[in-house]
Amino acid sequence: MPLRVAVYDAKPYDHSALENASGEHDLEWVFHPFRLEAATAPAAEGAQAVCLFVNDHADAAALQALEKAGIRHIALRCAGFNNVDLNAANECGIRVTRVPAYSPHAVAEHTLALLLTLNRRIHRAYNRVRELNFSLKDLVGFDLHGKTAGIIGTGRIGAITAEIFRGFGMKVLAYDPMPQQTWAIEKGIQYVALEEVISSSDVLSLHVPLVSDTHHLMNAESISCMKPGAILLNVSRGGLVDTTALIQGLKSGHLGGVGLDVYEEEEGIFFEDLSGGVLQDDELARLLTFPNVLITSHQAFLTHEALHEIGRVTVENLTRLFNGKSPLNGTEVLAE
Ligand code: NAI
Numbered sequence: 001m002p003l004r005v006a007v008y009d010a011k012p013y014d015h016s017a018l019e020n021a022s023g024e025h026d027l028e029w030v031f032h033p034f035r036l037e038a039a040t041a042p043a044a045e046g047a048q049a050v051c052l053f054v055n056d057h058a059d060a061a062a063l064q065a066l067e068k069a070g071i072r073h074i075a076l077r078c079a080g081f082n083n084v085d086l087n088a089a090n091e092c093g094i095r096v097t098r099v100p101a102y103s104p105h106a107v108a109e110h111t112l113a114l115l116l117t118l119n120r121r122i123h124r125a126y127n128r129v130r131e132l133n134f135s136l137k138d139l140v141g142f143d144l145h146g147k148t149a150g151i152i153g154t155g156r157i158g159a160i161t162a163e164i165f166r167g168f169g170m171k172v173l174a175y176d177p178m179p180q181q182t183w184a185i186e187k188g189i190q191y192v193a194l195e196e197v198i199s200s201s202d203v204l205s206l207h208v209p210l211v212s213d214t215h216h217l218m219n220a221e222s223i224s225c226m227k228p229g230a231i232l233l234n235v236s237r238g239g240l241v242d243t244t245a246l247i248q249g250l251k252s253g254h255l256g257g258v259g260l261d262v263y264e265e266e267e268g269i270f271f272e273d274l275s276g277g278v279l280q281d282d283e284l285a286r287l288l289t290f291p292n293v294l295i296t297s298h299q300a301f302l303t304h305e306a307l308h309e310i311g312r313v314t315v316e317n318l319t320r321l322f323n324g325k326s327p328l329n330g331t332e333v334l335a336e
Pocket residue numbers: 079080081100101104107152153154155156157158175176177178207208209210213214235236237261262298299300301302
């Protein structure tokens with residue numbers, strides 16, 4: 001009997017990444033284009049495991065419905081797990097695994113793509129030149145060399161981003177409750193207090209998980225403490241930034257630019273083709289009107305290397321758990 005896995009929020013690139021990773025394993029994928037929530041959980045009936053992504057909603061109600069459908073394992077094909085109620089999963093006897101680091105380089109490099117595009121106005125220049133407007137009006141950026149970059153969270157992705165900033169000749173300040181001092185000294189990076197990272201940086205980049213401590217880390221107060229004209233980058237999780245406060249910071253001209261790959265209310269919007277429809281989210285609509293805001297729809301992870309690694313770790317964990325073995329080291333997510 002093959003191991004049957006219901007894959008929620010499945011996109012064409014997920015189909016190929018998971019199918020290519022299946023190799024010799026006896027796996028049967030059931031791809032669902034819709035996201036997991038309590039109402040869609042019964043679609044997992046007949047499967048032993050489900051495979052979820054960032055905007056699937058594994059709350060207590062969905063988990064109870066999954067348990068009823070016979071699901072024993074949630075294989076998250078992403079690093080973040082803020083969308084799973086771990087206590088409820090535990091109560092339902094459902095084990096949860098994730099892919100902790102599929103390509104931290106992909107995400108760090110995307111952070112730089114956002115920064116360089118924003119700072120050098122490439123998004124505006126691209127459109128202008130295509131309309132034969134070769135004017136340079138309002139396209140003045142600043143040298144990154146010699147400026148200060150702030151990194152909040154120096155885990156896998158934050159550390160690589162910090163090193164890339166150093167490569168541009170930037171001074172790098174960092175904050176993390178679990179500092180890596182040896183690495184910092186070796187790379188010429190300085191750990192300082194959170195307030196100092198926020199107030200001293202010309203470019204501030206967030207690389208922390210979304211937990212209750214970090215929810216709205218960037219709010220009206222912390223945004224007002226940022227240097228006037230500074231650029232804020234968030235490729236981590238939307239909930240780290242209070243969108244209403246962000247819009248105020250942009251309207252007042254205090255913020256120089258904002259690059260986002262994630263958005264608080266991205267569920268149901270990001271990853272979907274909504275062109276031709278009417279955007280119902282007024283704050284996102286407002287953000288899209290600023291010339292100094294650049295938004296990508298949660299694509300920082302999207303490289304061939306990352307998809308390959310996501311497929312490999314997901315398939316390995318699915319088959320290991322199905323065969324009564326333990327999951328790969330460091331991939332199981334447990335309730336606290
Ligand atoms: P990680 O677990 O390696 O590092 C997170 C770091 O944040 C740790 O060093 C931890 O000590 C630190 N941290 C925790 N609480 C903190 C706080 N209150 N203040 C400052 N630092 C704190 O995580 P990783 O792999 O580097 O991922 C970082 C973020 O990137 C996560 O939010 C993840 O969900 C997101 N991500 C986004 C992707 C995208 O496609 N946009 C893809 C992959 C991850």
